[in-house]
Amino acid sequence: MTREEQVKAVGLKAGARVVGIAPVEAFREKVPEGYRPEDILPGARSVVVAGGDGPTAGAWRCPDHRVMEITGYDLRENVAVHAMCDFIEGTLSHHAIQAPSLPVHGHEPPMSMMHAAELAGLGTRSLAAHIILNPEYGLLYYAALITTLPLEPDPPLAEPACPHPGCAAMYKRIGTTPCLRVCPACLAGKVSDGRIQESTYDRERCHSRAQTYGIGSLQKGLLQIVNEDDADRRRTMIYSDFFTKSLQSVGFFRDSIAQCFECMRVCPVGRKYRKLK
Ligand code: SF4
Numbered sequence: 001m002t003r004e005e006q007v008k009a010v011g012l013k014a015g016a017r018v019v020g021i022a023p024v025e026a027f028r029e030k031v032p033e034g035y036r037p038e039d040i041l042p043g044a045r046s047v048v049v050a051g052g053d054g055p056t057a058g059a060w061r062c063p064d065h066r067v068m069e070i071t072g073y074d075l076r077e078n079v080a081v082h083a084m085c086d087f088i089e090g091t092l093s094h095h096a097i098q099a100p101s102l103p104v105h106g107h108e109p110p111m112s113m114m115h116a117a118e119l120a121g122l123g124t125r126s127l128a129a130h131i132i133l134n135p136e137y138g139l140l141y142y143a144a145l146i147t148t149l150p151l152e153p154d155p156p157l158a159e160p161a162c163p164h165p166g167c168a169a170m171y172k173r174i175g176t177t178p179c180l181r182v183c184p185a186c187l188a189g190k191v192s193d194g195r196i197q198e199s200t201y202d203r204e205r206c207h208s209r210a211q212t213y214g215i216g217s218l219q220k221g222l223l224q225i226v227n228e229d230d231a232d233r234r235r236t237m238i239y240s241d242f243f244t245k246s247l248q249s250v251g252f253f254r255d256s257i258a259q260c261f262e263c264m265r266v267c268p269v270g271r272k273y274r275k276l277k
């Protein structure tokens with residue numbers, strides 16, 4: 001096995017669905033200085049990206065869509081990245097660090113996992129909230145590692161995963177696609193010659209529907225509670241579903257992953273893996 005195959009095999013065995021490799025130089029075109037892989041790990045040569053399954057096929061079928069957020073994930077892409085880091089450091093004697101995908105200050109993470117996945121040839125941006133779609137599996141969740149190990153990179157995909165041929169045909173017929181039709185409040189776009197020509201995603205609107213709970217909602221709720229003079233109302237606010245969920249999300253040290261999957265529910269890419277007996 002080549003070194004690349006060895007590293008990928010470790011990630012796949014640890015639960016990743018796909019693993020791809022990007023060279024650090026590929027980040028220079030669109031990533032500003034200070035946020036590049038070599039700014040996080042001096043001497044970095046490669047970025048290895050793991051894509052993991054999201055909700056199980058069964059979770060997609062649950063009639064209460066809110067259940068998916070708390071039951072559908074195993075976040076194995078992070079486990080795969082740690083297993084590959086251990087292998088690179090323990091067996092191949094090179095430095096490796098998990099790529100930071102959560103903010104260390106402010107609201108933006110130091111590194112975009114979406115961009116890393118694109119550069120590692122694992123997927124392309126879609127009309128649905130610009131989610132990276134893997135051409136085979138559709139929606140996946142991405143984690144990455146940065147390493148000083150030189151590895152042969154995988155090329156970015158030659159053909160975009162979105163629009164699916166069925167979506168391109170639908171757009172030609174009626175001027176919309178399944179995801180654009182299901183969420184006109186957040187999504188807009190144009191398709192021509194089977195390619196995305198224009199794509200707009202209103203993140204603030206989507207956020208208010210798909211990611212209601214988290215650190216921000218706790219801060220907002222707390223401010224309202226301390227400013228509330230009426231003791232009965234204050235009590236109701238503290239025990240409310242909204243405040244309890246916000247506390248829970250902080251207790252698990254994560255913001256809400258997603259409470260709305262409608263644009264992905266209607267997407268045909270990777271749907272075959274959700275059709276079971
Ligand atoms: S996640 Fe929900 S709210 Fe956000 S773009 Fe998709 S369908 Fe719209």
Ligand code: SF4
Nearest residue numbers: 126162164167179267
């Ligand atoms: S439904 Fe079609 S157009 Fe929308 S994200 Fe999926 S493949 Fe792209």
